[in-house]
Amino acid sequence: MADSDIIRIILVDDHQYIHDAVLVLLRGVPDMRLVGQFYRGQDAITQCAPLKPDLALMDVVMPGMNGIETTRALLAEYPAVRVLGLSSFREYERIKEMLDSGAAGYLAKDTMAEDLLSTIRAVMRGMIVFSREVAQTLLSPPSETPAVNFGLTEREIEVLQLTAKGLTNAEIATAMRISQPTVRFHTNNVLLKLKVETRSEALVLAAKHDLVK
Numbered sequence: 001m002a003d004s005d006i007i008r009i010i011l012v013d014d015h016q017y018i019h020d021a022v023l024v025l026l027r028g029v030p031d032m033r034l035v036g037q038f039y040r041g042q043d044a045i046t047q048c049a050p051l052k053p054d055l056a057l058m059d060v061v062m063p064g065m066n067g068i069e070t071t072r073a074l075l076a077e078y079p080a081v082r083v084l085g086l087s088s089f090r091e092y093e094r095i096k097e098m099l100d101s102g103a104a105g106y107l108a109k110d111t112m113a114e115d116l117l118s119t120i121r122a123v124m125r126g127m128i129v130f131s132r133e134v135a136q137t138l139l140s141p142p143s144e145t146p147a148v149n150f151g152l153t154e155r156e157i158e159v160l161q162l163t164a165k166g167l168t169n170a171e172i173a174t175a176m177r178i179s180q181p182t183v184r185f186h187t188n189n190v191l192l193k194l195k196v197e198t199r200s201e202a203l204v205l206a207a208k209h210d211l212v213k
Helices: 016-026 041-047 067-077 092-100 109-124 132-139 154-164 169-176 180-194 199-208
Strands: 007-012 032-038 055-059 082-087 105-108
Touching: 007 016, 007 041, 007 109, 016 032, 016 109, 016 180, 032 041, 041 067, 055 067, 055 109, 067 082, 067 092, 082 092, 082 109, 092 105, 105 109, 105 132, 109 180, 154 169, 154 180, 154 199, 169 180, 180 199
Parallel strands: 007 032, 007 055, 055 082, 082 105
Antiparallel strands: none
C-alpha cells in the first residue's frame, strides 16, 4: 500500500488506557498509522506540523486545554485535518460544542472497540459520523433527564453484573463472546463513570443503585 493511501492519525487523550486500547485496535490495520500520541492538547498543537496527520482522535474532557479548545486551535492552524471527538460523556451541550468547534464526528469511548475503524474511514470519506448513543443524545431534547445509571451502556452494565457474580475477565469474555482486552476496556469505563478506583468500590456503588443484585 502506498504511503499516500495510509491514514495518518494522532491521538490526544489524557488516559493511558485509551492510548493502550487505540494501539491494540490499530495494530496490523494496513490503511492506518498512529503517528503521534499526546496527553495534553497544547502538546498536540505545537508538535503537529512534522507529523502531517490526516485525522486527530480527540478526547473531549482533558485538564488544561480541553478537547473543544484544542480542536478549535488545531483546525485554525491545520484546517485539512479531520477531528473525531472521543468521550465517555454524552451530554447534549458537550457534543454540540465539539461539533461547533469543527469536529467531523463524535464517538463514545465505550463503543470504540466495535466502531473505531469504520468511523475513521467514514470520516475520511467526508462523512459526519456519530456512534449510535451519541446520535440518540443529539435527537433528544436537552431538557430530558436520562435514567440514573451513571451513563453506563448495556455492555458495561453486563460486565459489571458478571463481575458481581464473581466471574474472571476470561470467563466474562467467554460469556459475552468478546476479547479479554475488550472486557478490561469496558471495566475501565465503568470505573471512570462511577468515579471509583477499584472493582470492589464499583460493585458497592452499583448495588446501592440497583445496577447489580
